[in-house]
Amino acid sequence: AQKVTQAQTEISVVEKEDVTLDCVYETRDTTYYLFWYKQPPSGELVFLIRRNSFDEQNEISGRYSWNFQKSTSSFNFTITASQVVDSAVYFCALSDMEYGNKLVFGAGTILRVKS
Amino acid sequence: NAGVTQTPKFRVLKTGQSMTLLCAQDMNHEYMYWYRQDPGMGLRLIHYSVGEGTTAKGEVPDGYNVSRLKKQNFLLGLESAAPSQTSVYFCASSYGSAIKAFFGQGTRLTVV
Numbered sequence: 001a002q003k004v005t006q007a008q009t010e011i012s013v014v015e016k017e018d019v020t021l022d023c024v025y026e027t028r029d030t031t032y033y034l035f036w037y038k039q040p041p042s043g044e045l046v047f048l049i050r051r052n053s054f055d056e057q058n059e060i061s062g063r064y065s066w067n068f069q070k071s072t073s074s075f076n077f078t079i080t081a082s083q084v085v086d087s088a089v090y091f092c093a094l095s096d097m098e099y100g101n102k103l104v105f106g107a108g109t110i111l112r113v114k115s
Numbered sequence: 116n117a118g119v120t121q122t123p124k125f126r127v128l129k130t131g132q133s134m135t136l137l138c139a140q141d142m143n144h145e146y147m148y149w150y151r152q153d154p155g156m157g158l159r160l161i162h163y164s165v166g167e168g169t170t171a172k173g174e175v176p177d178g179y180n181v182s183r184l185k186k187q188n189f190l191l192g193l194e195s196a197a198p199s200q201t202s203v204y205f206c207a208s209s210y211g212s213a214i215k216a217f218f219g220q221g222t223r224l225t226v227v
Contacts, residue, residue: 004157006157009155032213033213033214035215037218042220043203043220043221044218044219044220044221045158045205045207045218047215047216047217050213050214050215091157091158093158095212095213102148102160102163102173102212102213103148103158103160103213103216104160104174105150105157105158105159106157107155107156107157108157
């Protein structure tokens with residue numbers, strides 16, 4: 001079965017620091033998709049990004065950037081110049097062909113940004 | 116601008132009671148899902164549906180049933196609640212598989 005590992009349970013940083021959230025995945029599929037979701041204290045999950053397995057280009061969106069490395073099965077997420085509003089739980093997820101490409105989530109990383 | 120709406124938002128059940136969680140989406144999505152979120156385990160897929168009248172088991176289906184009688188609604192049922200089903204339940208929907216899913220705000224269920 002597919003598996004997503006987010007080894008960092010909780011990270012604390014001071015505002016304006018850069019922070020990287022790690023995501024390592026396991027899959028037998030040759031075609032798959034990777035996702036990041038944010039869960040702020042209010043509880044809802046907010047979609048951040050989707051990448052397919054054929055596109056290893058890094059992506060930048062404002063203060064957010066993602067580094068996809070197929071060779072190491074990693075899809076890491078970096079927040080530059082963190083802000084208090086970035087405090088949330090961040091989930092990495094992988095599509096699972098066994099369940100019709102539904103999402104398999106990692107355990108999540110709690111990010112606390114202190115002012 | 117409703118998106119995905121879950122009712123109720125909170126519920127306390129006694130062991131053995133039954134209940135139904137309702138998920139409604141107004142985006143005409145074909146795919147709908149039920150997940151449960153437990154501390155340290157992320158979200159796990161309970162059941163999903165790829166269209167009206169169809170349902171399928173996910174990773175942790177035991178103790179739950181679902182129905183998708185109307186395209187916009189996806190119901191999750193607990194026939195005989197157990198303390199192990201204490202969790203936060205999320206419904207989600209999407210246009211297709213492996214694409215952006217929209218999530219509801221969650222239902223916090225406690226079984227005592």
